[in-house]
Amino acid sequence: MRARSEAEGAGGRVGLLSLVIVCFVMSAFPSGCSNNPYPPTREGEKVLYSSFVDAPRTLDPARAYNTRAHAITGAVYDTLLKYHFLKRPLELIPGLAVSLPEKTELPDGRVRYRFELRRDLLFADDACFGLDRPGQRTREVVAADIAFQLARIADAEVGSPVIEPFSNIDGFQEFSRALTARREADPGFAARPVHEQYAELGGIPGVRTPSSHVLDVILHRPYPQIRYWFAMEFSTPVPWEAVEYYDGRGGRPRFDDHPVGTGPYVLSEYSKRSRYVLERSKNWYGVRHPEWKAPAATYPSEGEEEDRLAGRLDYAGRTLPFIDRVEVRREKESIPRFNKFLQGYYDASGIIKESFDKVVQEDALSPEMKARGIALEKAVSPDVFYIGFNFDDPVVGRAGGERSRKLRQAMSRVIDVEEFTRVFNNGRGVPAQSPIPPGIYGYDPDYENPARRVDLERAKQLMVEAGYPGGIDPETGEALRLTFDSADTSSAGLTKVQFYVSAWKRLGIDVRVEATNYNQFLEKLRNGAHQVFESGWVADYPDPENFLFLLWSQMGKSKFGGPNATNFSNARFDELFVSMKTRENGPRRMAEIREMLRILEHERPWIELFHREEYSLYHGWVRNVKPMGISMPTYQYRDLDPVLRAQRRREWNEPIVWPAWVLLGAAVLVVLPGIRTYLKERQ
């Protein structure tokens, strides 16, 4: 009897312990079973939910130069000029400026761009404005704030990556050098606030503020592309107070992590490792002065036919922004991110490779995705990927003359890009016919580059004409040996390169791959120690100059350290480039571009590969989505229906609880007979 009671006691204690564990676990989850990662209180609000992989290194508009950073800086900092949301090719419209800049050619050959800033523009509320006026939370934006930011770009200590294009401003480099020299010579000067240092040196000579709301930018040579740089955050107004106040001391964040701008949103929360939040700025001129109907603060009423069909013109004339808050959470892994999108917890997503066939079938959305109300947006990136030949190389370059030219032409004719994108990129990518991608002036959808037509027989014939019949090098009697330099050492990268190598093997050419890390690869390019290589370029701004300059001799990598890694040099091409560069869009510019492309067809410094194609998915409750191509957030144009979203989320995410009961039952069924057996034995 005693044995039984003790055994029962033991069983009871085990049961009690189990009960304690269950209670502990249950008490740990008072919010109950739900996969909703957001508090229910925000359900009815116009909050756009998005994700990021890694936080940007800096939000300083003088230095931020990638898509991750622009997702924030583009919303927080406004610019003098903006791009039209719907028109393609992209078109500049006035932003903070009253109108597009007035261009004047000065008698000495210099060019002046005059920007008139809107009146009564305010910075977002911030504590930094109390620096010299206690209690003040904001102030009016003046032209000097833009001049200050341009001086920051020239400041070597800031480390801006865009010094080169702004060096077209008169006296820009001289100012930069004078600043550095003065700091080295005078520690007292170097210790003063930067805005005082800039002021003492008189600022950049080519940047003038004739009045508080007028900014003159004087270029020492014609460079019409400068206007595009005024549509980028590099040239946004920056208050000197923010730069001085946010120095990372006394518990204050650094200016890198605390933007103070004039944009439609403010960064209200910023945790680099978990999430950031953008909230509508009450100081934005679109909110304060809807009566201005400013072009960049009003939803456009003009667009393309496809915009009308997609309902993107339904909001025409309405004041921006429509969304109150953008909440962006960190998701490092692509599969959880995509699954959360399918659950309705992210409003937009790219398509992960693993699910591509499930999502896209026959180049359209699968029926399953359509049934969920998901929409697919495709956009061709303004970029180009290519295989380049080093013109300084004796075998494939200029020294080989006609022989090398024929070799390049032959190699160009066997690379099947359509097959490449099908195998490696789910068919995403537009085969490139020239350096100019779709959406950029000079792109002709009907243009077909004859040198990029895949034709093995013609390629073999060209090899014979080049003096390499069957790919045999007559000097060695063996297969012509070339070296392909790649900056991708991953197995996936090497598999891609192998695709090219196999194609050239059909011509009898033996191509050896040398994969190194990116810095070693750059070092090789700088030293001219390369032969054939793969590279790519993403547009800074939507102008053909930003692509064709990659083949301009003055940008040669070996001689000038520029981005022309082929070291291609052609007198006629250079002449046409210099002329096209400063010309406004029009028939003459188009004719020059066409002639340049014909030179490239013949000379083959590049084998053009593809322009990337981005596929994005959006839920049915998200409105006004149109990819811009270039790195620029469009939160202020978007709208969403929070009621529909809440309804869909509930429908899609009802927890399935019966497996929990099954598991519990199974556990009891397993343990119970054992206890019974044991108790019987004890009896």
Next chain:
Amino acid sequence: MGAYVLRRLSYGIGVVFGVLFLLFILFFTVTKPDDIARRALGEKAPPEVIEQWKINHGYDRPLWPWQDWDDNLLFDHYERMLTFDFGLSDADDSPITERIASGVGPSLSLTVPLLVLGILVAIPLSLLVAFFRETYIDRMGVFLCVLAMSVSMLLYIIGAQFLIGKVLRWYPISGFDSNLLMLPRFLALPLIVGVLSGVGGDVRFYRTVFLEESSRDFVRTARAKGASEARIMTRHVLRNAMIPILTNVVLAIPFLFTGALLLEAFFGIPGLGSITVDAIAANDFSTLRTMVFIGSLLFILGQIATDLSYGLVDPRVRFE
């Protein structure tokens, strides 16, 4: 005991020096200062900006003392670590101490419940299988433990995210929120995965310890005196098995602070584990060396604490 602690500490200092040297060699064998700068600044950064970055971050100096005895990266590396001057992250120039401070909370919010739950699950389960030794419960328990140990952590993570997060929709697939009402919802899945992946090994280990203790003379004596099996297991066996249990638990404590690398990385928990993973991915030497240094320090201190704790649970242990 003081001499013992001093001796162990001196060994520990040697180990820390070795760890720092090994890290320095391994890191700079595969990465050059230019790679760090390029990673931080992006591919379009011009050479002069790269050079300026290297000067600002001290990477313009030679690596080894024989290249420049007074000013080299190796000595600077030791000086900074041994004076706890962790400096700024190479990836984004943020103060490393701030990053660590911001990661401690999320890490502990995961690792402490994970440790407690792991013990609360593993010890009763191992007592149970030891209690029912040689029965089908014991055999099934051992089989399940071996099965649980054989499955990779990644499979647990992906499987749980798919089954519990996506199919059953019980908890969010990933994410973190420091709001106390939302926090348990985000921790549920990593805790389930953490406990499941660790319980197999722990139960097997504790079961062996319990069975070994069960065959001792004092257990036989207790049985002869008529004590119940349950009393024997909980009062006699468990108490005498405390040293190996304590070793296991105390050794785990330092790692609570360094975070759970995989769980944090895959569930998006902004803790110290994911700081380390991010630092590796971003070529962020400053952060990586700090995390390795702190990890090695905690490990050594944990080892000493474990040894000292033996004396607390077993008065027979003497330190010489």
